Amino acid sequence: MPRFRLLIAAVLAAAVAVPATAAAAVPRAKTPAPLVLASSIAARYWGAVPCHGKVKIIAQQPLPAQLQRDSDAWVTFDSSLGANDLAAPAGSYTRCTVALGRFRWPTAASMRQDWDMLCMTMTHEFGHLLGHPHSAIRNNIMSPAFPGYTSEPELCRTLRPSHSPR
Ligand SMILES: [Zn+2]
Numbered sequence: 001m002p003r004f005r006l007l008i009a010a011v012l013a014a015a016v017a018v019p020a021t022a023a024a025a026v027p028r029a030k031t032p033a034p035l036v037l038a039s040s041i042a043a044r045y046w047g048a049v050p051c052h053g054k055v056k057i058i059a060q061q062p063l064p065a066q067l068q069r070d071s072d073a074w075v076t077f078d079s080s081l082g083a084n085d086l087a088a089p090a091g092s093y094t095r096c097t098v099a100l101g102r103f104r105w106p107t108a109a110s111m112r113q114d115w116d117m118l119c120m121t122m123t124h125e126f127g128h129l130l131g132h133p134h135s136a137i138r139n140n141i142m143s144p145a146f147p148g149y150t151s152e153p154e155l156c157r158t159l160r161p162s163h164s165p166r
Pocket of ligand 1 (some may be wrong): 143
């Protein structure tokens with residue numbers, strides 16, 4: 001089985017909030033370490049890297065109008081059946097994005113502070129990018145909401161970054 005390198009391009013709002021004339025000279029924000037770790041755990045959890053290794057993770061995104069107001073994260077992708085269609089074979093997904101809402105994890109420090117939920121959420125979103133729809137089973141990682149931490153993947157706990165509480 002071919003192994004794909006996961007490509008992560010995280011863009012923090014701070015990096016793009018610069019005058020247009022200066023934008024070209026400003027380097028992109030370094031991908032926050034918790035995002036790198038959470039996405040590698042997510043790939044290990046599923047035993048697969050979605051989207052042929054090309055997943056863009058974007059922080060601090062404004063919530064799309066059609067999503068519930070308390071959505072922390074969501075995915076977008078193209079597929080053989082059109083945009084964001086989980087009925088399409090996951091191998092056909094391209095232009096994959098995991099977007100994190102603006103309010104929950106605005107900084108790398110907040111990601112570390114809220115590590116367990118970030119790691120669960122990233123695993124959940126990777127599940128979508130591998131073609132998994134929501135599960136009605138409580139405590140399943142594909143459940144649409146996490147009332148607690150019972151569905152937290154073991155790897156999120158064992159590989160918790162230093163200085164992360166819990
Ligand atoms: Zn979901």
